[in-house]
Amino acid sequence: MLTQKQKDLLLFIHQRLQKTGVPPSFDEMKDALDLKSKSGIHRLITALVERGFIRRLPHRARAIEVIKLPEGVAGPATLTESQPPPEFEHRLNPMPAQPAPEHSVIHSQSVPVPVMGRIAAGTPISAIQDHTHDIDCPPDLLSNGEHFALEVRGDSMIEAGIHDGDTVIVRRADTAQNGDIVVALVEKEEATLKRLRKKGASIALEAANPAYETRTFSPDQIDIQGRLVGLIRRY
Numbered sequence: 001m002l003t004q005k006q007k008d009l010l011l012f013i014h015q016r017l018q019k020t021g022v023p024p025s026f027d028e029m030k031d032a033l034d035l036k037s038k039s040g041i042h043r044l045i046t047a048l049v050e051r052g053f054i055r056r057l058p059h060r061a062r063a064i065e066v067i068k069l070p071e072g073v074a075g076p077a078t079l080t081e082s083q084p085p086p087e088f089e090h091r092l093n094p095m096p097a098q099p100a101p102e103h104s105v106i107h108s109q110s111v112p113v114p115v116m117g118r119i120a121a122g123t124p125i126s127a128i129q130d131h132t133h134d135i136d137c138p139p140d141l142l143s144n145g146e147h148f149a150l151e152v153r154g155d156s157m158i159e160a161g162i163h164d165g166d167t168v169i170v171r172r173a174d175t176a177q178n179g180d181i182v183v184a185l186v187e188k189e190e191a192t193l194k195r196l197r198k199k200g201a202s203i204a205l206e207a208a209n210p211a212y213e214t215r216t217f218s219p220d221q222i223d224i225q226g227r228l229v230g231l232i233r234r235y
Contacts, residue, residue: 007070008033009044010053014066026112038112039134049144110136113169119150119183119193121157137169141230146172157193160208166233170226181228187221
């Protein structure tokens, strides 16, 4: 079951490919759906991936494949479902339905990921902040699921290749494997970026810098916010 925005985006992508053969950009999708931020488009695309309507193509960067259309649509070549609202139809300016390939491909140079403030790679700082802006991320860094970015402050993870000033890309999750680098919320007040080590009934947050001590907590003191999947560094 799709929300109206998810359905609108899917039909917009499909109709644009039918009309011009050229996929819309994230900016065009944002404008077509009257969204304020490209991060909203990223969330809609992620939802469509998770529901099996589109998929990211492996080994083909910046490509998304349209697999199926909403229930009630006759097939990839025709849009027989009830028409979208007039204002949406006006933005789309659709042409009469034409035969289309079995799969449609959308290319994008980058994926916007919301930056949610700063994360400590050192002494823990206050919990993750609200969405401040977006950062363009190579799609190869992302998998299925929701992602967010955090600006790193401190040098406790320097031997893991994470430097002060880097931006880390995190896949939202509430569990992690032993040895994963995670965003951890300590006692619901402090956020930190550390390597997770499970030690019996305890959880250790381990730095990658000998100048910092490993801190050990009981499971109820730690909330995993996400797992590190990549980083972006500016020179």
